[in-house]
Amino acid sequence: MRKPAGFVLMAVLVASAVGYYQQRDIPTEEAPSLKGRSLDGQYLDLQRMTARGPVLIYFWATWCPYCRVVSPAVSDLSVDHQVLSVAMQSGSDSEVVQYLRRNDLQFPTINDPDGALSNSWGIRVTPTIVIVDSSGNVRWVTSGATSKWGLKLRLMLTDSRLNIRACYGNFWNCGYRASNVGCAAGLCRSGPCPRTGVAVLQTDRGHGPFLQGG
Incomplete structure (x- = not known):
């Protein structure tokens, strides 16, 4: 070996x-x-x-x-x-x-x-x-x-506009789930989180590792 x-x-x-x-x-x-x-x-x-x-x-x-x-x-x-x-x-x-x-x-x-x-x-x-x-x-x-x-x-x-951090769970870090989500390349981006004010990324299936960008 x-x-x-x-x-x-x-x-x-x-x-x-x-x-x-x-x-x-x-x-x-x-x-x-x-x-x-x-x-x-x-x-x-x-x-x-x-x-x-x-x-x-x-x-x-x-x-x-x-x-x-x-x-x-x-x-x-x-x-x-x-x-x-x-x-x-x-x-x-x-x-x-x-x-x-x-x-x-x-x-x-x-x-x-x-x-x-x-x-x-x-x-x-x-x-x-x-x-x-x-x-x-x-x-x-x-x-x-x-x-x-x-x-x-x-x-x-x-893309310097995204400071990507990984997180896990069934909801985004801010605890907010957007209804209007646009998908691209297997990732979805919501509007700004009402709690933290940052944009949030999520997988299109709504589970697994989530990405939050700010």
Whole structure:
């Protein structure tokens, strides 16, 4: 049993070292400037976007095999979340547009044909995802394959408007059960609690772990 355990530990250490090496130049505090004209004509400015909430920045490439798995997830997330993508060294504008259309990808994209924009962010591998909070600070960085729900959870935790705390029981912490509850992604949010004045989150079934945000 010692050999498998030792092998797993070594694999984890190697993977961690590789991840650190790949991400060593990516900013870890204040996000650098990121702005430009998207392929559909929008002017995208990270600073302006973060004023409205968290932003998921997606560095990808048409030739990247892992991006074929991650891109559809990011496209789905772009419906309800702010996404800014950068196509790294993937050819001309028309070539990237054709790729997006062919694969039904909807996220706004700035083309980076020579990799200069990606390089200014210290991006060495694709896909790389950086999540920036509403204060303009880098909160999460991940490279390689990742899931839609993993990214969605990171976006939820990045939302500075929610100070999430776990609690348990059949009622919310404030003891108030709202009648008008809007559901999204398996969670429901009520209006402000009349007792504490904070917004409250609950699972859509009304039981299990509850989340209170303030």
